[in-house]
Amino acid sequence: xxxxFVRAGSxxxxxxxxxxxxxGRNATIRAESGGRVTVAGxxxxxxxxxxxxxxxxxxxRVEGKGFGPAGDVTINGNLAVDEGAxxxxxxxxxxSVRAGTLDxxxxxxxxxxxxxxxxxxxxxxxxxxxxxxxxxxxxxxxAHGEVKINNxxxxxxTKIGGGSISGDIRVRGHxxxxxxxxxxxxxxxxxxxxxxxxxxxxxxxxxxxxxGGDASCREFDVIGSAKLRGALSxxxxxxxxxxxxxxxxxxxxRFQVWGSADISGALVCDALDIGGKLVAGRATxxxxxxxxxxxxxxxxxKSTSVVVGKGSKVTGPIYAESVEVGSEADLGSIWGLPWWxxxxxxxxxxxxxxxxxxxxxxxxxxxxxxxRLVELEEGAMAEEIVYTGExxxxxKYFLTKPPKRVGSLPESPF
Numbered sequence: 001x002x003x004x005f006v007r008a009g010s011x012x013x014x015x016x017x018x019x020x021x022x023x024g025r026n027a028t029i030r031a032e033s034g035g036r037v038t039v040a041g042x043x044x045x046x047x048x049x050x051x052x053x054x055x056x057x058x059x060x061r062v063e064g065k066g067f068g069p070a071g072d073v074t075i076n077g078n079l080a081v082d083e084g085a086x087x088x089x090x091x092x093x094x095x096s097v098r099a100g101t102l103d104x105x106x107x108x109x110x111x112x113x114x115x116x117x118x119x120x121x122x123x124x125x126x127x128x129x130x131x132x133x134x135x136x137x138x139x140x141x142x143a144h145g146e147v148k149i150n151n152x153x154x155x156x157x158t159k160i161g162g163g164s165i166s167g168d169i170r171v172r173g174h175x176x177x178x179x180x181x182x183x184x185x186x187x188x189x190x191x192x193x194x195x196x197x198x199x200x201x202x203x204x205x206x207x208x209x210x211x212g213g214d215a216s217c218r219e220f221d222v223i224g225s226a227k228l229r230g231a232l233s234x235x236x237x238x239x240x241x242x243x244x245x246x247x248x249x250x251x252x253x254r255f256q257v258w259g260s261a262d263i264s265g266a267l268v269c270d271a272l273d274i275g276g277k278l279v280a281g282r283a284t285x286x287x288x289x290x291x292x293x294x295x296x297x298x299x300x301x302k303s304t305s306v307v308v309g310k311g312s313k314v315t316g317p318i319y320a321e322s323v324e325v326g327s328e329a330d331l332g333s334i335w336g337l338p339w340w341x342x343x344x345x346x347x348x349x350x351x352x353x354x355x356x357x358x359x360x361x362x363x364x365x366x367x368x369x370x371x372r373l374v375e376l377e378e379g380a381m382a383e384e385i386v387y388t389g390e391x392x393x394x395x396k397y398f399l400t401k402p403p404k405r406v407g408s409l410p411e412s413p414f
Contacts, residue, residue, distance in 0.1 A: 004039075008046065017041070021057070023049060025071075035077065047089075049073050054095070056080040064088035064105065079110075090122065112145070123156070130160075140173070157190065174207075196230060205241075214247065222259070231265065239276070249280075257293070272303070274312075275331050284414060289320070292329035302414040306355075310363070311346040319412040323355040323371075326364030326380070354412060370409045 006012040008024025015032040017039040023029065025047030031037050031054070039057035046063050048071030060081050062073055071089055078095035079085075085099045090106030097110045101117045108120045112128030123139040130143045133150045140156035146163035154171045162179025169175075169183060174190035180197035187204040196213020203209065204221045213230040220232070222239045231247035236254050243261040251269035263280040272278075272289040282299035283289075292309040295301060297316035306320040309329025326348040348364035358371040362379035369385045376382065378394035385391055385403040393403070 003041070020044065025049075028052065029055070045073065047071050051075040051077065051079075054078045054080075057082070059083045060085040060087065060099075062087040062089045096128065107139070129163075146179070162195075237269075273331050282414070290329050290331055292331050299413070302412060308348055308350055308364075310348055312348055314350040317352040317354060318350060319354045319414060321356045323353050323358045324361070325350050325353070325359065325366055326361035326377075327359075354409065372409075374403075 003019040004014065004017045004021045006021070006023040006027045006029065009026045011028040011030060013030045013032045014037045017037070020041035021039045021043040023045045026049070027045065028050045029037055030052045036054040036056065041057070042059045042061060043057040044061045044063065049062070051074070054077035055075055073087060073089045073091045075093045079093050079097045081099040081102070084101040086103045088105040091104050091108045093110035096112040097114070099115045102115045103119045105121045107122035107124070109125045110127070113126045114131045116132065117134040118132045118136070120137045124137045124141045126143045126145070129145040129147070131148045135149050135152045137154045141154045141158045143160040145161045147160050147165060148163055149165045151167040152165050152169045154173065157173035158171045158175045160177045160181070162177050162181050164182040165184060167184045169186040171188045171190070174192070175188045176193035177195065180195050183198070183200035185202040186192070186200055188207060188209070190207045192205055192207065192209040194209070194211050194215060196211070196215065198211065199216045200218070202219035203217050205224050205226055207224045209222070209224070209226045211228045211230060211232065215228070215230065216233040218235045220234045220237045222241050222243050225242045226244070228245040228247065231249070232245065233250045235252045237251050237256065239257045239259050239261050241259045245263045245265070248265035249263045249267045254271045254273065255267065255269040256273040256275070257278050258275045260277040261279070265281050267280045267283040270286045272283065272285045274291045274293045274295055277294045279296045282297050283301045285301070285303035287304050289301065289303040289306045290309070291307065291312045291314060294313045295315070300317040300319055301314070302319040304320060305322045306318055306324070307327050307329055308314055308325045310326055312329070350366045352368045352370070353366050354370045356371060357373045358369055359375045360366050360369070360380040360382060361377045365381040367383045369382050371387055372389040374385050374387045375392040376394060376397050378396055381398040384401040385399065386406055386409065387403065388406060388409060391403045
């Protein structure tokens with residue numbers, strides 16, 4: 001096979017190259033006819049180059065000669081590389097790019113791009129669709145069209161046009177998508193913006209995250225702040241920062257709040273742990289609710305079992321089979337939390353309590369208590385006790401009204 005050589009600074013008109021193409025610095029490649037140059041072997045450039053046509057080759061290399069990125073490579077057409085392209089340069093492609101693997105030392109700007117592995121040392125801008133198994137960008141990344149990516153790592157800010165990123169996503173800057181995104185495990189350090197209809201496996205927000213509408217995410221960790229302009233469906237939620245949701249919140253497993261969560265709609269979950277502050281329209285918990293902080297609801301909290309820890313506060317009615325007010329609340333490592341340290345020595349305060357078995361321990365205060373079995377420890381206070389079975393009172397207790405036994409209790413509005 002015959003190789004083709006192009007001198008530095010010269011212009012060559014080529015068609016089909018049966019061997020390798022070797023071009024010097026500042027060479028220009030143009031097509032003889034048909035608008036395409038095809039190289040059967042490797043296309044190697046010593047430095048900056050201009051290709052004024054569609055260009056196809058088996059492999060491609062731009063040499064930096066040991067002095068860093070070798071200038072600019074401009075391709076005024078489409079680029080197709082069957083195997084790998086190793087370009088120690090800044091690259092601009094007017095058309096589409098298709099390559100087995102693509103490594104660019106500097107910036108890369110192109111139209112539609114398809115490759116198995118993409119590495120860009122500088123910024124990446126793709127004007128069309130982007131499809132790749134692995135994408136690693138050192139600077140900022142912008143993909144104006146839809147993406148189909150397995151794993152994505154970006155050192156700067158990222159903006160895409162929706163699509164799917166099925167594996168790990170690690171973005172050290174801001175991350176946003178203009179259309180809905182199906183994602184795997186997304187971790188961002190900056191701000192994150194996801195439109196309505198987005199769905200994912202796991203989202204860890206170290207900065208600020210915003211959902212533009214209804215969305216779903218199997219695991220949702222809020223370390224910074226999150227704002228949801230709609231409803232969210234998820235399996236587990238862990239809030240260490242702040243959460244503000246304007247719609248309903250459905251959690252099929254556990255909802256943990258160590259910071260603050262404000263949910264305008266209804267909260268539905270299997271288990272609820274509060275080590276900070278929760279505000280909700282209403283909360284329905286299938287199993288156990290443990291409170292070592294503050295809970296405020298408009299319509300009430302319903303759960304199978306509710307434990308209100310010492311120094312905690314609940315505003316709004318409680319509906320549960322078993323209610324303990326002023327007990328030890330076991331939430332694991334809550335002692336290191338500033339909010340919990342501030343509750344030490346405070347009284348435990350709750351509103352109305354509706355339960356089958358209700359216990360109010362020392363240094364605790366409830367408003368109206370409705371239950372079958374009700375017990376007050378010495379030092380506990382209540383406005384009124386209405387019961388159907390039995391009431392246990394210490395020698396010294398405080399009630400605004402005497403206990404009242406009735407035939408039936410009010411039904412829960414839930």
